[in-house]
Structure formats: structure tokens, C-alpha cells
Amino acid sequence: MMTMMMGEKWAQLGSVIGSIMFAWAMFNQYFPQQLRDFILKYGQKFVGFLSPNIHITFHEFSGEYFKRSEAYAAIQTYLSDKSSMKAKNLKAEVVKDSSQSVILSMAENEEVTDEFEGVKLLWASMKHAPRTQSFSWYPEASDGKRYYKLTFHKSKREFVTRTYIHHVLQEGKEITVRNRQRKLYTNNPSQNWHGYQARKWSHVAFEHPSTFDTLAMESKKKEEIKNDLTKFSQGKEYYKKIGKAWKRGYLLYGPPGTGKSSMIAAMADFLKYDIYDLELTTVKDNTELRKLLIETTSKSIIVIEDIDCSIDLTGQRKKKKEKVEEEEPKDPVSKMAKDEEEESNSTKVTLSGLLNFIDGIWSATGGERLIIFTTNHVEKLDPALIRRGRMDKHIELSYCSFQAFKVLAKNYLDVDSHQLFETIGHLLEETNITPADVAENLMPKSLTEDADACLKTLIEALETAKEEARKKAEEDMRLKVEKEEKEKQQVAQEDVKVDESLAKEVKENCVEVVKG
Numbered sequence: 001m002m003t004m005m006m007g008e009k010w011a012q013l014g015s016v017i018g019s020i021m022f023a024w025a026m027f028n029q030y031f032p033q034q035l036r037d038f039i040l041k042y043g044q045k046f047v048g049f050l051s052p053n054i055h056i057t058f059h060e061f062s063g064e065y066f067k068r069s070e071a072y073a074a075i076q077t078y079l080s081d082k083s084s085m086k087a088k089n090l091k092a093e094v095v096k097d098s099s100q101s102v103i104l105s106m107a108e109n110e111e112v113t114d115e116f117e118g119v120k121l122l123w124a125s126m127k128h129a130p131r132t133q134s135f136s137w138y139p140e141a142s143d144g145k146r147y148y149k150l151t152f153h154k155s156k157r158e159f160v161t162r163t164y165i166h167h168v169l170q171e172g173k174e175i176t177v178r179n180r181q182r183k184l185y186t187n188n189p190s191q192n193w194h195g196y197q198a199r200k201w202s203h204v205a206f207e208h209p210s211t212f213d214t215l216a217m218e219s220k221k222k223e224e225i226k227n228d229l230t231k232f233s234q235g236k237e238y239y240k241k242i243g244k245a246w247k248r249g250y251l252l253y254g255p256p257g258t259g260k261s262s263m264i265a266a267m268a269d270f271l272k273y274d275i276y277d278l279e280l281t282t283v284k285d286n287t288e289l290r291k292l293l294i295e296t297t298s299k300s301i302i303v304i305e306d307i308d309c310s311i312d313l314t315g316q317r318k319k320k321k322e323k324v325e326e327e328e329p330k331d332p333v334s335k336m337a338k339d340e341e342e343e344s345n346s347t348k349v350t351l352s353g354l355l356n357f358i359d360g361i362w363s364a365t366g367g368e369r370l371i372i373f374t375t376n377h378v379e380k381l382d383p384a385l386i387r388r389g390r391m392d393k394h395i396e397l398s399y400c401s402f403q404a405f406k407v408l409a410k411n412y413l414d415v416d417s418h419q420l421f422e423t424i425g426h427l428l429e430e431t432n433i434t435p436a437d438v439a440e441n442l443m444p445k446s447l448t449e450d451a452d453a454c455l456k457t458l459i460e461a462l463e464t465a466k467e468e469a470r471k472k473a474e475e476d477m478r479l480k481v482e483k484e485e486k487e488k489q490q491v492a493q494e495d496v497k498v499d500e501s502l503a504k505e506v507k508e509n510c511v512e513v514v515k516g
């Protein structure tokens with residue numbers, strides 16, 4: 001009985017489908033094209049009129065030719081996670097310049113639901129098939145036009161248009177920034193700026209392993225720097241409010257091997273910014289410097305390492321040139337060649353050009369940039385260059401403290417505490433050793449060397465450094481005493497000379513008096 005009823009139902013369903021297909025065939029065969037279009041268009045409108053839903057479409061290519069819509073790309077990224085969890089048909093795309101080499105998105109005609117602040121929304125991925133197979137310059141035409149359709153209840157119109165879409169685009173862009181492969185740029189010498197596809201900057205993927213976790217320094221100082229960076233990166237509105245360009249200058253100074261370059265890499269990792277490593281010595285003049293600045297993108301760190309060596313800020317360059325002029329060859333051909341070489345080797349970037357680079361009107365374009373200078377000799381820098389407001393934050397990277405050593409011990413040996421730590425702590429207080437040297441000593445020299453052996457090697461190195469420092473202090477003291485002794489002797493000799501000439505004068509005067 002049951003089976004008979006089921007059979008009847010299937011038969012009924014089959015006949016309904018058959019009728020619909022027959023009606024559709026008749027509709028296509030006997031109704032002219034125009035009438036069919038008219039019926040379909042108004043039929044859709046009628047259904048839309050009855051439906052409580054609203055649709056918004058976001059096309060992949062719209063407006064600017066050849067340019068993919070940013071909104072479409074942001075939505076695709078936003079939906080990527082949701083699609084990979086919920087959709088049954090997925091599309092995989094290899095994304096250029098992305099560390100996440102494959103991104104998944106829903107295939108055409110798939111749907112996923114989203115929920116935001118308690119409101120349910122439906123996203124569908126759609127494609128208009130191309131009408132003709134003709135050649136077109138527009139990338140979308142050959143493959144059909146892809147678009148996303150957002151469907152929601154009409155009562156949520158204001159919420160969706162004012163809040164939800166903004167949220168989706170913002171979140172999509174943020175995910176893109178988080179996932180993108182960061183780049184390390186270096187400036188090309190200006191001789192190579194001309195010609196086909198000439199670039200002012202060339203880049204490689206930035207893959208430095210240094211992070212704030214691996215950086216050896218006092219945790220309080222580290223936290224302070226991280227907070228400063230976070231405040232900066234979230235400060236778009238704040239900088240706008242106070243009328244300041246959205247950029248910040250950092251001066252990192254300290255002896256070689258104390259982690260200045262490592263800190264820059266950690267900052268880039270923390271903020272997910274690109275790095276522009278500016279080699280000032282290959283920049284010809286201030287105009288070139290400005291051109292380079294204009295070509296940098298936002299969310300980046302512009303670095304000038306060893307600023308005191310890159311540019312003469314005290315007029316020494318001029319002196320050097322004067323010296324060269326004195327030694328100029330007589331022969332005009334070699335003189336020209338020497339001039340040319342001199343010209344190409346020297347930079348005419350001046351202090352004022354550099355100051356303009358940091359806070360001139362051009363430096364405000366783009367925004368969200370850090371400018372970092374590093375130096376081993378902070379005292380050599382012109383105060384105008386590093387005054388607060390230009391270099392907003394000065395960070396001293398110094399010799400290894402006990403806290404910094406503990407970070408290195410954890411990273412290199414995976415040791416949190418050890419009986420030798422106390423000895424090392426005392427030795428670090430008495431000796432100046434750079435984190436680079438400590439790190440070198442903590443690296444196992446063979447596969448069999450364990451933490452114990454490495455810490456003992458470090459203690460030996462610290463004792464040697466302490467002994468050397470003691471000897472150097474003794475030698476310095478000896479030289480000082482010797483110098484003072486010499487100076488005293490010189491003064492005594494000069495006194496004797498003065499006495500002698502005085503005696504001579506007195507004697508002569510006496511003779512004259514006697515004669516008189």
C-alpha cells in the first residue's frame with residue numbers, strides 16, 4: 001500500500017516537471033525574443049515586489065577598465081574563511097605576492113550565510129555567462145562577469161548599507177594586509193632609473209626571523225616600544241585631529257651588535273609593514289631623495305642605517321672635496337675622468353634635504369610610515385636632525401643586561417633558569433658585552449654541546465672580556481699618568497726658559513745701568 005502511494009507521488013511529480021519543461025519549450029518556440037525578454041523582466045520585477053528581500057551586487061570589474069574592483073577583492077577575502085568552512089564547491093586561486101599561497105573562495109552559484117550583530121545575511125557568488133564568444137579587451141568579457149550578490153531582509157536596509165558593508169570591506173582589507181608577503185625594498189642607483197620598466201626601488205620577499213620575542217632587552221622597555229607602535233598604527237584619526245602627518249621617527253643608537261637592525265626587523269614583523277632600506281650614498285641629490293620618498297607606499301618603514309656614515313652632516317664632505325681639488329691631476333683627460341668618478345661616488349644630499357625628506361610637505365603623502373635612523377655615534381649627529389618631532393622616539397640599544405641574557409638563553413638553549421645564571425649575572429654587571437657576542441657564545445659549537453657547556457663558554461668569554469677591560473683600564477691609566485708627567489715636564493722646561501730669558505734681560509739692564 002505504502003509503496004503504491006510512493007509510486008503515485010513520483011508519477012505526479014514527474015508529470016509536473018514534464019509539463020513545466022513542455023511549457024518552457026513552447027514559450028521559447030512560439031513567443032518572439034522581445035516578448036520573452038519583456039515577460040521575464042516584468043515577471044522578475046513582480047516576484048521582487050512580493051519578496052521581502054533586498055539584493056546588492058558587487059561586480060568584479062566595474063568602472064575602471066582592466067582594474068579589479070577593490071570591493072570585490074575585499075569581499076572575496078572576507079568570505080574566504082566562511083566559504084572554506086561552509087561552501088561545498090570551492091575555487092582555489094594562487095595569489096601573487098601572498099605568503100598564503102592559495103586562497104579559497106566559493107565557486108560560482110554557491111551561497112554562504114553570514115551573521116553580524118545578530119543580523120543574518122546571505123552571500124552568493126554569481127556569474128553572467130558571456131552572450132557571444134567575441135574577442136574583447138576587457139578581462140571579464142571572455143570568462144563571463146563575476147559578481148557577489150548580498151541578500152538581506154528589507155527591514156535591515158539601513159544597518160547593511162551604513163554598517164555591515166563598511167565592516168566587510170574593512171575586515172577584508174585587514175585580512176589582506178595580515179596575509180600579504182612583506183617586502184624589503186632597496187633603492188636603485190639613479191643611473192638605472194631610465195628605460196623600459198625602470199624602477200626606483202627593487203624588492204625581495206622580507207623574511208627576517210627577528211621578532212620582539214627573540215629580541216633581547218628589558219621586558220619593560222620592549223612593552224613600551226610595542227605600545228608606542230600599536231598606538232601609532234591605530235592613530236589615523238588622532239593624527240588627523242591634531243593636524244599632524246601620520247608618521248613617526250625613531251632613532252636607534254648604540255654600539256655595534258646591540259640589536260638595532262634586529263629591532264627594525266622586529267618592528268616590521270609586529271606591524272606587518274614593508275621595509276624601505278634607503279642607501280643614501282647612492283642618492284645623487286635632494287630631488288632624487290624626494291622622488292624616492294614619493295614612490296614609497298604606506299604601511300612601511302623607511303630605514304637609513306648608520307646615518308652618520310651615509311651623509312656628511314658637519315661639512316666634512318666639502319672639506320674632502322677641497323682636498324681632492326688640491327691633488328687634481330694636470331692632464332685634462334684624467335682630470336675629467338677623476339671628476340666624473342668623484343661626481344658619481346659622492347652624494348649631494350644635504351642636511352636640509354634630509355630634513356625636508358623627514359618632515360617636508362611631501363613626506364605627508366600616503367601616511368602611516370615610520371622613519372628610522374640608526375647610528376653608533378649619536379653625539380656626531382646634528383641636533384636639528386634628531387630633535388623631538390623629527391625623531392620622535394630615541395631608543396638606546398646597549399650592552400647585554402641580565403634580563404636580556406635571559407631572553408637569549410631561552411631562545412638559544414631553551415633554558416629558563418640554571419645554577420650558572422647567578423655567576424653570569426654578576427659578570428654581566430662588571431663587563432660590557434654586546435648581545436651579539438653573548439648570542440655567539442650561546443650557540444652550540446657541536447651537536448654534543450649542551451646548555452651547560454654553552455653557559456660555561458659564555459662565562460669564560462665574560463671573564464676574558466673582564467680581564468681585557470681591566471688591562472685596558474690599567475693601560476689607559478698608565479698612558480694618562482705618562483701624559484700628565486710629560487705635560488708637567490714641558491711646563492717646567494718652559495718655566496726654566498722663561499727664568500733664563502728673564503735673568504738675561506736683568507743682566508743686560510744692569511750692564512747698561514753700570515755703563516750709564
Ligand SMILES: Nc1ncnc2c1ncn2[C@@H]1O[C@H](COP(=O)(O)OP(=O)(O)OP(=O)(O)O)[C@@H](O)[C@H]1O
Pocket residue numbers: 214215216217254255256257258259260261262263375376397435436437439
Ligand atoms: N638585542 C638583541 N637581541 C637578540 N639578538 C641580538 C640582539 N643584538 C644583537 N643580536 C644578535 O646579533 C646579531 C647582530 O645584531 P644587529 O645586526 O641587530 O646589531 P646592530 O646593532 O644593528 O649592529 P651594527 O651597529 O653593527 O649595525 C643579530 O643577528 C642577532 O643575532
Ligand SMILES: [Mg+2]
Pocket residue numbers: 260261262305374
Ligand atoms: Mg645594524
